[in-house]
Amino acid sequence: MSDKKITDYQQNTLLAHAGLAPRENHGVVNPPVYHASTITFATMEQYETRDTIAYDGPSYGRSGTPTQFAFERAVTALHGGHKSVAYPSGLAAIAGAVNTFVKNGDHILVADTVYGPTRSRVCGTILARAGVDVEFYDALIGAGIKDLVRDNTVLVYMESPGSLTFEIQDVPAIIGALKGTGIVTMIDNTWASGYFFKPLAMGVDVVVEAATKYTVGHSDAMLGTVTVATENHYQLLKAMANSYGYHAAPDDCYLGQRGLRTIGVRLERHQSNALEVANWLQSRDEVARVMYPALPSDPGYKIWKRDFAGASGLMGVELVDAPKAAVAAMIDSYDLFGIGASWGGYESLVQSCYPAKIRSARPWTGTGPTVRFHIGLEDTVDLIENLSRGFEKFNAARK
Numbered sequence: 001m002s003d004k005k006i007t008d009y010q011q012n013t014l015l016a017h018a019g020l021a022p023r024e025n026h027g028v029v030n031p032p033v034y035h036a037s038t039i040t041f042a043t044m045e046q047y048e049t050r051d052t053i054a055y056d057g058p059s060y061g062r063s064g065t066p067t068q069f070a071f072e073r074a075v076t077a078l079h080g081g082h083k084s085v086a087y088p089s090g091l092a093a094i095a096g097a098v099n100t101f102v103k104n105g106d107h108i109l110v111a112d113t114v115y116g117p118t119r120s121r122v123c124g125t126i127l128a129r130a131g132v133d134v135e136f137y138d139a140l141i142g143a144g145i146k147d148l149v150r151d152n153t154v155l156v157y158m159e160s161p162g163s164l165t166f167e168i169q170d171v172p173a174i175i176g177a178l179k180g181t182g183i184v185t186m187i188d189n190t191w192a193s194g195y196f197f198k199p200l201a202m203g204v205d206v207v208v209e210a211a212t213k214y215t216v217g218h219s220d221a222m223l224g225t226v227t228v229a230t231e232n233h234y235q236l237l238k239a240m241a242n243s244y245g246y247h248a249a250p251d252d253c254y255l256g257q258r259g260l261r262t263i264g265v266r267l268e269r270h271q272s273n274a275l276e277v278a279n280w281l282q283s284r285d286e287v288a289r290v291m292y293p294a295l296p297s298d299p300g301y302k303i304w305k306r307d308f309a310g311a312s313g314l315m316g317v318e319l320v321d322a323p324k325a326a327v328a329a330m331i332d333s334y335d336l337f338g339i340g341a342s343w344g345g346y347e348s349l350v351q352s353c354y355p356a357k358i359r360s361a362r363p364w365t366g367t368g369p370t371v372r373f374h375i376g377l378e379d380t381v382d383l384i385e386n387l388s389r390g391f392e393k394f395n396a397a398r399k
């Protein structure tokens with residue numbers, strides 16, 4: 001056997017093996033699902049060491065089972081991180097990670113284009129009640145972030161591309177501008193996942209992902225992850241997760257680790273399908289603009305090409321001006337695009353959306369109705385046939 005570490009391998013090799021320990025599990029390839037509340041110890045001495053920093057095994061079901069630890073090891077390897085913590089959902093991961101690094105009286109900078117509940121629930125509810133001053137910044141700010149830093153700024157929270165409108169942030173410029181300030185940088189990396197974008201390698205401190213999406217990949221579990229680069233950040237994060245009593249369910253951790261085995265092939269297919277559909281949509285008279293960073297015409301294309309290894313299946317579309325009823329006629333006509341808010345599973349989805357309602361630093365200037373498509377793993381000829389039919393209904397209802 002060689003002495004190579006899992007992270008010495010190429011990405012898809014790593015995904016096929018990270019976190020697994022068949023020799024510890026009777027040779028079984030996948031980690032077993034451990035259902036547990038009580039964990040027992042052989043001796044009083046062992047019992048009393050369970051709460052020490054040096055101990056990283058299971059101590060009580062709530063704070064993690066071997067299934068959760070196997071999943072966390074695989075996520076950490078994909079990100080090239082130090083350690084990860086699994087959470088019961090993506091939003092729980094965001095709330096848990098943000099709360100780890102802020103306190104009453106602090107100021108934080110949050111990208112204007114973050115996932116809606118990050119803005120309304122984490123910032124608008126939890127942090128508002130905690131007396132944390134949240135300032136939303138223009139996602140295109142780049143190095144200009146420095147001008148917004150105050151004496152009490154402790155955290156910069158990014159998401160790239162932004163939710164619904166897909167602006168790509170210049171992460172290296174932001175990290176460069178904050179160097180030496182001690183400000184913690186955090187990013188929601190759900191769109192690209194650790195497969196297509198590696199924020200830790202760019203100097204970001206904390207990576208948050210809704211594993212519910214591409215990691216699980218089959219629309220059947222809720223899960224979140226946070227990955228960090230240092231032991232200090234890990235200890236803070238884990239202590240906060242334990243304080244909230246967060247528990248990532250064993251079956252969902254199992255599905256998360258299983259999803260990781262195929263995330264590479266799935267994302268490559270999401271990407272090729274999405275590119276084909278995005279190009280087709282862009283050629284249509286009904287479309288004012290496709291928001292997808294992998295299109296050379298997209299304003300974020302240059303930075304995306306420089307920093308990302310690929311694009312996933314989620315994109316926004318601004319339609320030409322039309323009444324709401326025309327958009328509804330289009331969406332309701334689809335057979336293959338489920339109408340739903342989530343994404344990242346194998347199937348295509350569509351939803352109506354209203355970015356103007358959730359932008360403050362850079363008001364939304366789009367004038368037509370906006371929809372979001374998740375392009376799944378189906379054959380594109382069928383997806384395009386569905387979309388064509390939708391446009392016929394759209395046009396008929398506009399007349």
Ligand SMILES: Cc1ncc(COP(=O)(O)O)c(C=O)c1O
Pocket residue numbers: 089090091092115163188190191209210211212213222223224341342343
């Ligand atoms: C970008 C982004 N981050 C986080 C989340 C939250 O994830 P979850 O639904 O697992 O709480 C979502 C969910 O849609 C999302 O789109």
